[in-house]
Amino acid sequence: MDHFLYRGGILCAEDVSIPEIAETVGTPFYVYSCATLTRHYQLFKEALEGIDNLVCFAMKANSNQAVIAHLANLGAGMDVVSGGEYLRAKAAGVPGERIVxxxxxxxxxxxxxxxxxxxxxxxxxxxxxxxxLSEVATSLGLTAPITIRVNPDVDAKTHEKIATGKSENKFGIPIAKAPAVYAMAASLPGIEVVGIDVHIGSQLTELEPFRLAYEKVKELTLQLRAEGHDIRRLDLGGGLGIPYERSNTAPPLPTEYGALIKEVVGDLGVEVEIEPGRLIAGNAGILVSSVVYVKEGEGRDFLILDAAMNDLVRPAMYGAWHDIVPVVEPAPGVEQRPYDIVGPVCESGDTFAKQRQMPPLSEGDLVAFRSAGAYGAVMSSEYNTRPLIPEVLVKDDHVAVIRARPSFDEIINRDTVPEWV
Structure with missing residues (x-):
């Protein structure tokens, strides 16, 4: 569920109308709902109730500090994948003991x-x-707590570019090598083994791949404990999918995912960490854009928007689907027609949808890309010298711009021309 609903025929973010935000910040822009972020985080906490756990938000999905701070205030940990994300988490007030x-x-x-x-x-x-890590930790006189990420060679049955648990993927060590690598870890100074890590991919739409991976991790846990390792924490990754195309069958619910975790590893007496990103943030955000032109082509019509692939790259990179809806609700029974929905960037790949059925739209009309809160703003760029677009956060009837649109002067003045040019 999300909190982007039509009220009186106008799409709203919680209690704020989308046209009101557009009038203030201009288009395109992202807007996020605090209520949706809260609800989705709580679904995971409820799903793991009864076992020791920490739900860490995968910051690569959305690293705006306001989003991070909101989730951290609810008790979330953070999963970071770079020094920059680590510093963002700390700047947003996340304590180090909740950062993986x-x-x-x-x-x-x-x-x-x-x-x-x-x-x-x-x-x-x-x-x-x-x-x-051993060398760095010992040079500082510190001890680094570690899990070792194992690759279970499990097919996540997701897009090849976001699958991470097959033997040909770059992630983790082969699970068959794990005992030797854990023995190596036990011999290194400055290293403390605390558990095992596994993550098999993103946008998973069924539970069976999780089951296969977690059963292998359980078997490894028992083996490593028998060999003298103190395995007290299992990081089970994230990856549960969201329904981008609402006409399709919905992926499993967090409650079903939590039940699977308890069934497979609940008797190990370990602390469980999970790292959802997409499911917490995806449906908590939309991208709002304006129609620049309606263009009649040869055998097809185009909706040319002011948003582009540099603002939302998922369709160009993954062939991803996003539901695209008019901000003004169409009248019941209005006849729809097919459009290619495109942006202004000089690339044929700057196409959001082909032959998408939409009600008739005109120049200046607003449209919203649903499920854009994850891997939207974080993957954006300034290609074609297009400014990064604003991000807006809504809570009830409160609105805040949490990242402003830079001016062209700010963009251009980042460059330095040497005097010898």
Whole structure:
């Protein structure tokens, strides 16, 4: 569910009308709902009730500090994948003991930053990374708590670009090598093994891949404990999908996911960490855009918007679907027609949808891309010297711009032209 509903024929974000926001900040822009963020986080907490747990928001889905701070105030931890995300989390008030550091390419400087600033654990992904972390930790006179990410060779049955648990993916160590790597970890100074980490992909729409991966992790837990390792924490990753296309079958609910976790690993006496991102933030945000032109083509018509692939890259990168709806609710029974919905960037890939059925629209009309709160603003760019678009946060009838649109002068003045040019 989300809190973007038509009221009196106008799409609203909680108690605020979308045209009101558009009048203030201009289009395009992102708007997020606090009520939706809260509800989706609480669904995961309720699903894991009865076992020791920490729900860490995967910041790569949406790293705006206002979003982070809102979730942190609810008790969420954060899953970060870079030094920059770590510093964003700390700036938003997240304590180090609630930050988990993932990612395959952590640098020594990033390790140093997290160790000195405080960290719950590093999810280590390779032997060379573990050696480097040992050296950094011992140089600081500190101990680095770690889990080791294992690759269970499980097909997540998701898009190939967001699958992470197959043997050919770059993530983690092969699960068959885990006992040897854990033995290595136990021998290194400055390293404390606290658990196991696994994450098999994103936008999963069925539970069976999770079951297969978690059963392998359970078996490994028992083996490692028998070999003397103190496995007291399981980081089970994230990846539960959301219904981008509302006419399709909905993915499993957090309650079903939580029940699976309890069934498979609930008897191990471990603390469970999960790292949802998309399901917490995805339906908590929409992208709002204006129609610039309605163009008649050869055999098809185009809606040319002021939003572009640099603002929302998912359709161009993944062929992803987003429901696109008019901000003014169409009259019942209005005849729809097919449009190619495109942006102004000089790329044929700047296409959001082809032959999408829409009610007739005119220049200046507003449309909203649903389920755009995850992997939207965070993946945006200034391609074609198009400014990053504003982000807006709504709570009840309160509205705040949480990232302003930069001016062209601000963008251009970042460049420096050497005097010898």
């Amino acid at each position: 550091f993932s990612g395959v390419g952590k640098t020594r400087e990033e390790m140093r930053t997290a160790l000195t600033g405080g960290i719950r654990q590093f999810n280590v992904e390779s032997e060379p990374e573990m050696v480097a």
